[in-house]
Amino acid sequence: MKYGILGIGQAGLRHFNAFNSIKNVKLLGFTEFDLKKAKNFEKKYNVKHFKKLEDLIKLNPDFVIIALPHSYRLEPIKVCCKNNINLLIEKPLVLNTQELKIINKYISKKNLIHSISFVHRYRKEVLNAKKIIDNKKIGKVKFILETMISQKNDNLPNWIDNKKISGGGVLLYNAIHSIDKICFIADSKIDYVFAHKANINEKIDVEDVINISLKFKNGILANLIATFLPYFTTPKWETKIFGSSGQIDINIRKGFELISKNKIKKFDYSKYYKKNGLNYCFNIQAKSFIKSLNTKKPPLVNLHDGINSVKIVEAIYNSIRKNKILKINY
Numbered sequence: 559m560k561y562g563i564l565g566i567g568q569a570g571l572r573h574f575n576a577f578n579s580i581k582n583v584k585l586l587g588f589t590e591f592d593l594k595k596a597k598n599f600e601k602k603y604n605v606k607h608f609k610k611l612e613d614l615i616k617l618n619p620d621f622v623i624i625a626l627p628h629s630y631r632l633e634p635i636k637v638c639c640k641n642n643i644n645l646l647i648e649k650p651l652v653l654n655t656q657e658l659k660i661i662n663k664y665i666s667k668k669n670l671i672h673s674i675s676f677v678h679r680y681r682k683e684v685l686n687a688k689k690i691i692d693n694k695k696i697g698k699v700k701f702i703l704e705t706m707i708s709q710k711n712d713n714l715p716n717w718i719d720n721k722k723i724s725g726g727g728v729l730l731y732n733a734i735h736s737i738d739k740i741c742f743i744a745d746s747k748i749d750y751v752f753a754h755k756a757n758i759n760e761k762i763d764v765e766d767v768i769n770i771s772l773k774f775k776n777g778i779l780a781n782l783i784a785t786f787l788p789y790f791t792t793p794k795w796e797t798k799i800f801g802s803s804g805q806i807d808i809n810i811r812k813g814f815e816l817i818s819k820n821k822i823k824k825f826d827y828s829k830y831y832k833k834n835g836l837n838y839c840f841n842i843q844a845k846s847f848i849k850s851l852n853t854k855k856p857p858l859v860n861l862h863d864g865i866n867s868v869k870i871v872e873a874i875y876n877s878i879r880k881n882k883i884l885k886i887n888y
């Protein structure tokens with residue numbers, strides 16, 4: 559299987575490392591704006607740099623990975639879909655519902671497989687906790703509490719603070735992953751949202767704190783708090799799932815605990831992460847995507863998950879602007 563990558567920044571490199579570890583999957587070429595970066599990558603891995611996507615497409619890739627900054631998605635999605643190329647698109651699928659309308663006619667081709675890189679679904683702790691929840695080990699899920707505390711460190715790209723390119727702050731760069739994960743666990747669509755935002759760093763025009771209440775169509779409630787701090791912090795990313803007869807506490811990149819029948823059962827994945835690295839979910843995602851292309855079966859994260867998340871994000875920003883509880887129109 560042959561593929562191309564658009565943008566070899568942080569995410570693009572993670573995808574490359576993941577797909578590179580799969581037998582018979584070959585990177586044909588890549589596009590990259592930053593010529594110095596492109597030259598280094600080209601030399602190191604002996605892979606061709608293309609200035610134009612159209613020239614890369616002439617080599618007939620089976621799929622293309624879009625790992626560009628958020629506002630540069632429309633043209634490559636159009637071009638790839640017109641050329642019948644499957645896509646793995648970094649989150650968010652696009653910036654808003656206006657952009658969704660533009661890509662809709664291209665992306666909805668039935669014969670193509672498109673996935674969105676909600677890569678945290680592929681974490682061992684998330685997949686295994688989900689299995690336990692689906693087996694009703696904590697009864698009926700009632701409430702989910704998600705806390706995501708992270709630092710905006712110097713290795714992150716500058717464009718994330720530029721609203722024209724990023725479309726938003728902590729919600730679009732980080733918390734959108736949490737929203738996808740909560741939807742996956744709740745196994746339902748979000749019905750209503752109510753949100754607030756704040757800025758700890760007042761010098762930027764995108765939010766770095768977000769506080770969101772969610773109500774799902776199946777009655778589950780969820781609360782999500784995410785911060786993207788301009789100073790050193792002790793990062794934390796946990797999901798507490800409260801059911802009618804027990805609780806699961808997921809500690810991302812560490813493991814999870816099952817609390818039921820007055821007992822705590824610990825699932826410690828520190829050895830797994832030590833052996834495979836903290837970004838191993840990219841490898842699991844890559845394998846799953848290739849399997850989906852080979853079997854023509856829908857991927858774990860499908861196009862509708864990407865489309866719904868754009869609608870949810872837009873409703874959250876509208877809720878903040880209007881200071882109102884909003885129903886999501888799917």
Ligand SMILES: NC(=O)c1ccc[n+]([C@@H]2O[C@H](COP(=O)([O-])OP(=O)(O)OC[C@H]3O[C@@H](n4cnc5c(N)ncnc54)[C@H](O)[C@@H]3O)[C@@H](O)[C@H]2O)c1
Pocket residue numbers: 564565566567568569570589590591592595625626627628630648649650675676677715730731
């Ligand atoms: N799934 C995850 O865990 C995860 C992690 C990090 C980033 N991301 C996502 O990946 C995407 C990229 O983010 P990043 O952090 O890697 O950013 P980045 O800035 O590190 O990488 C983007 C790269 O694209 C290049 N580029 C920009 N415009 C281009 C164009 N028109 N053609 C070709 N190359 C171009 C840039 O020079 C840069 O090297 C974003 O959607 C981001 O939200 C996802």
